[in-house]
Structure formats: structure tokens, C-alpha cells
Amino acid sequence: MIVPKSLLIGMLALSATACMDHREPPIDFSPTVHIVSPVANARVARGDGRPGAGSFNGSGFEINVEVITHDSVNVITNESLNIRNTALLGNPNPNMPGLTVTFDTDLIKPDGGIIPKNTNLANLFNIAGTDDTPGAGVTMWTGWHVLESLPVDVSQFTITVSVQDKAGKTGTDKITLAVASGAGVATSGQALTPLPLPTLNTTGADNPAGPVVTILAPRTPSSVATGPTAAPTPPTNASLFFVQVSALDVSRAGIGVNENGDGRDDATRGTIVDPTQSSKGPNRYVTGLTVTFDVPLLQPTGNIIVAGDNLAPVFNIAGSELDPTGYVRTTFGWVVGGSLLLPPGKTSVTITARVTDNTGKTGTATRVVQISPVVNGQRLTPNS
Structure with a gap:
């Protein structure tokens, strides 16, 4: 049977349309x-x-x-x-x-x-x-x-x-x-957590009843910029990666945090950075937080926080919420404004976060992140 040309063209058009309808959708490069x-x-x-x-x-x-x-x-x-x-x-x-x-x-x-x-x-x-x-x-x-x-x-x-x-x-x-509402429910985020104790032993071994600690940022397999080997100058030239630590208070003992920055001037309320404590002691706004790198951190002031020393004093913000489990979850955030001083041949940095509640129980999380070939974190994104 000879198929009329007009019918053949119509059949081919329908076939082409069907093929187009079954194409893979275009790749979406939106953020x-x-x-x-x-x-x-x-x-x-x-x-x-x-x-x-x-x-x-x-x-x-x-x-x-x-x-x-x-x-x-x-x-x-x-x-x-x-x-x-x-x-x-x-x-x-x-x-x-x-x-x-x-x-x-x-x-x-x-x-x-x-x-x-x-x-x-x-x-x-x-x-x-x-x-x-x-x-x-x-x-x-x-x-x-x-x-x-x-x-x-x-x-x-x-x-x-x-x-x-x-x-x-x-x-x-x-x-x-x-x-959150109802009798006995905290009316403010600050009321979800007790104030930090002036002194707290944070050196004990992990306790199964201690806070459940998670490092949310940076994620694996991302890598991070080191920042310059001399004189970091944030925000123009530094490591500038983001560290986020979360702690779930599963024993309801209370993780002491002055998260709204009580005692600070109004312009810096809501921040917890405690710069005079760098290389000296805990962050007085959250004495139970201990975060370390396995490499030294050079600060813009020229001070070097040696590997293993507590970086909590330079953390920027904290906040608390009620987890769906009913436990209080406290989150800490920091942008690294200094430089990682890596010894020759080292291609990664290990981040360790320990959170100790007000009864001395501790939980720990660790993450290893690779080093980016980009030295200045600011160069990872355009700023104009």
C-alpha cells in the first residue's frame, strides 16, 4: 500500500512530537x-x-x-x-x-x-x-x-x-x-537554655548521655580556602569558610549559652564573639563549646591560635530551638576570618567540636575537609 505523502508527513510530525515529549528535561543550573x-x-x-x-x-x-x-x-x-x-x-x-x-x-x-x-x-x-x-x-x-x-x-x-x-x-x-506555647514553655530563645557557668570542666571523655553534636558546615566533600600565609585581612583576604555546629541536649541538663549577647552594646547584641579570650580560655558566652583545628589559625591581629586550642571565642552567633523530639537544639555559627597555617604536604584540616552541658557531660563530632587550590575565600564568589 502506498501511503499518501500528506499522511506520511503527518505521521512523522506526530512521531517527532512524541519524541520531544519524552526528552529528558533541561538541566536546571539554578542555585x-x-x-x-x-x-x-x-x-x-x-x-x-x-x-x-x-x-x-x-x-x-x-x-x-x-x-x-x-x-x-x-x-x-x-x-x-x-x-x-x-x-x-x-x-x-x-x-x-x-x-x-x-x-x-x-x-x-x-x-x-x-x-x-x-x-x-x-x-x-x-x-x-x-x-x-x-x-x-x-x-x-x-x-x-x-x-x-x-x-x-x-x-x-x-x-x-x-x-x-x-x-x-x-x-x-x-x-x-x-x-512553642503552653504552661512551662520558655517564652524566649534565651530562656530555652541556662546561662553559661563561669567555669566548666570540658576535658572529660564523651558521655553517652551528653549532647548529640553535629558539624553541619562545611560539608564533605567540599574543600576550604586557607587564606594568606601572612596578615589575613577579612573580609578582603582570609579563609572565610563557614562552620556550623549543632548540639542536641538529650539529657535536658542545659547547655549554657548567653546567645542574645546580654551585656554587650546594642549594636552587637545577638552575637557571641569573645575576642579577648583567644588563646586564653573559653568563650564566656558559651563556656561549654570547644572547637579545634589540627592546624594553627593565624588571626588578623597576628595572634596564632595553635593547633588543638579552643576556637570558640571567635564564634559569631548562636541560637536555640525546640527540636521535634522535644529536646533543645542549640546551633553555633562562625566565619573563619583568619588563615590556616598548613605544614608542608598537609592537604586537609580536621575540625573537632565538643559541647559540654552544665552538668559536665560532653558530646563530640569530627569532620575532615580538604584544602581548596583557591587561597583567598573571597575569590570563590564574585562580589560585584
Whole structure:
């Protein structure tokens, strides 16, 4: 049978359409965005602030966002130990202009003022850092201790985070959180944890009933920049990778943290850095936190924190939430503003995090990360 030409053309067209319908979808190189903290299904404290009567005892949880790029078109980021600028609230953050973070509820500022819902909160973020992901992309992290309080009529709310790269490709993540309520429930994030003890023995062996400790950033198999071998100058030239440590208080003994920075000036509330303690002792805002590298860290001041010494005094932020298990989870964040001093031939750094609760029980986590060929962490991302 001879098939008419017109019918043959139609059949071929249908066949081509069917083939097109079954093609693999195009690869999406948009940034992947993860809200790492709080964890899914967590509950957070409301905070003690009320309209016209604010408080630094706010909700007090820590938001940490992970952004993974998949090609050479990166997200503009000026990695820094301080990317916060409250005067620009509602506008893009100049240090990470592609970042947009919104709550679908109003927030009450520490001074009692109101931040309307759906305001871009990117300028409230404290820190940002980057590690070198295998392949063309990198992984950026940014964190914020939430000093603000939630209105009394809010029982749950949704946080939306969107990140746009230089080409306009956008990735988004959302999380819905419940507000802790009921008799005996802590009203603020600070009230979820006791204050740190002035002295605490953190040298004991791990205890099965001690805090469950996790190092969330950097992730394996990312690598990190070392920073210059002399005179790191953050934010322009330093290692600038992000370290995130999480501790779950499974014995309910209390992990002592002054997470809202009580005693500091108003401009630095919500931070825990304790720089005068470098190479001298624990971070007085969280005496139970011990973090070490197996290589020395050169600070911008010229001080060298030797391998194995406690790095907790240079951590930037902390926050607490109620884990879905009902235990309190406290998260600590730091952007490394110094340089790793590696001996010849060493190609990795081991990070060890130990958290001791207020009864002396300890938990530990360890992570080995490789060293990137990129020396200056700032060069991992464009900043304009």
C-alpha cells in the first residue's frame, strides 16, 4: 500500500512530537537553597518583645541557609564576619544582593517597632562564608540570630528564602515553624537554655548521655580556602569558610549559652564573639563549646591560635530551638576570618567540636575537609 505523502508527513510530525515529549528535561543550573536551621518541624520561642515594649529576649533561634551553585555563574557574596546593616532593612543586602528572606508574619524589633510581614530581612543576617564544592559551583552559607519577637496571636509562620545568581537564576526554599506555647514553655530563645557557668570542666571523655553534636558546615566533600600565609585581612583576604555546629541536649541538663549577647552594646547584641579570650580560655558566652583545628589559625591581629586550642571565642552567633523530639537544639555559627597555617604536604584540616552541658557531660563530632587550590575565600564568589 502506498501511503499518501500528506499522511506520511503527518505521521512523522506526530512521531517527532512524541519524541520531544519524552526528552529528558533541561538541566536546571539554578542555585539550590536549603534552610538548614531551624530543622524541619522545629518549634521556636515567641520572644518577650511586644509592640511598643521591645526586648532583646526575642525568639532567639538561628537561621542558617546553604546555597549551592552548579555552574560558573555564581551568587554575588562578600563573605564576612559581619554582613548586617539594619539601616537598610527591606532593601537588598549589599554583601549578598541576591538574597531575599521573608516571614509571613510581622516581627517585633528589640526597640518595640514593627517589621511588616513579607519585608526582605536579608540585611539582618550576621555572617556569610563559602567553601569550594567539587565541580564548577561553590557552597555559600549565611546565618542570622533572630533578636526579634513574634506577635502573641501567631501560632505558626513560614520563612521563605530565595537566592538569585548573577544570571538571574533563582532557587527557593521554605519552612513552616510552630511557635512553642503552653504552661512551662520558655517564652524566649534565651530562656530555652541556662546561662553559661563561669567555669566548666570540658576535658572529660564523651558521655553517652551528653549532647548529640553535629558539624553541619562545611560539608564533605567540599574543600576550604586557607587564606594568606601572612596578615589575613577579612573580609578582603582570609579563609572565610563557614562552620556550623549543632548540639542536641538529650539529657535536658542545659547547655549554657548567653546567645542574645546580654551585656554587650546594642549594636552587637545577638552575637557571641569573645575576642579577648583567644588563646586564653573559653568563650564566656558559651563556656561549654570547644572547637579545634589540627592546624594553627593565624588571626588578623597576628595572634596564632595553635593547633588543638579552643576556637570558640571567635564564634559569631548562636541560637536555640525546640527540636521535634522535644529536646533543645542549640546551633553555633562562625566565619573563619583568619588563615590556616598548613605544614608542608598537609592537604586537609580536621575540625573537632565538643559541647559540654552544665552538668559536665560532653558530646563530640569530627569532620575532615580538604584544602581548596583557591587561597583567598573571597575569590570563590564574585562580589560585584
